[in-house]
Amino acid sequence: MPESRLIPVKLDTYKPLREVVFETLREAIINGTLKPGERMMEIQLAEQLGVSRTPVREAIRKLELEGFVVMIPRKGAYVAGISLKDIADVFEVRAAMEALAAGLAAERITAEELEEMERLLVRIGEHIEANRLEEVVEMDTLFHEALYKASRNLKLEQILQNLREQIQRFRSTSLAFPGRMKEALEEHKKIVEAISDRNTALAQQLAQEHIENAENSMLEALRRNGFDLK
Structure with missing residues (x-):
């Protein structure tokens, strides 16, 4: 060492x-x-x-x-190393948990929390335009934390934080994948819109699709960067 x-x-x-x-x-x-x-x-x-x-x-x-x-x-x-199965397992659970969090947020979010999420989306967009990847990752993390908090379920929030941390080391690689940052931003906007409309089912669907898309981008980015995923 x-x-x-x-x-x-x-x-x-x-x-x-x-x-x-x-x-x-x-x-x-x-x-x-x-x-x-x-x-x-x-x-x-x-x-x-x-x-x-x-x-x-x-x-x-x-x-x-x-x-x-x-x-x-x-x-x-x-x-610990990480395998293709490890990543798939994390995303499988995370997709379900993020959908649950988004659905609960649609029912429980406050006006102040909704405004904060909107502000974070604006800041993410600004960092994307300036091609500041590190700041995009930071703001993306804050966005998801705001979503978890709005669910009003502390245990769910803790589970999701742990799942995100297990793959945090690869998130910059994922978001750097061509076009992924802008795609993720548009997905976030749709989730916030569904939450704002108090549309629980749509918020859940969009959140699950967002995580599935993130998984696909991450795996492809890791392969292109030479990670040996078994």
Whole structure:
């Protein structure tokens, strides 16, 4: 493991140290700092993060439960790889859950939340026109988080966040696929329109189609970028 790839954690929040370490390691996996198949060695990780081995060990266990790490007997912890089946499984569940969230949002969203989603769509459009991919990904994440919040179902929101995080490392590749950013924006607009019209069935249908389209784009983009999807 190369030295000093991770930044020492900062205790500038009220979160427990083990939670800060967990979030730091999860983000490192998502953004590719820790790569699929890489061994997660407690001593080196603890040194880089400036903590003891205990919170690192606890974080690794939690990462295993969430599917980011795999434990191999007599060898240790490794960053989980991802297969074609893994991606398909995540999207299959996510499509159903996003449809549910959109349907609930159509019933429960407030005027303020609807306006916030409209504003996010405008900002996404501006970033697309300026070809700012990183900002598009950021705004897209905020859009979906706003949708989940509007569902008024905390458990559903938590499930969806976890599903998104499992494939977060590939989202830039997906949205960079030719034409996908504009297609996704138009899909978002239709979902918001259905929610605004309180059309539960249509909101569900459009949300499910949006996730299915995202899956197709991601898989094709990954193949074109040389990922070995088995």
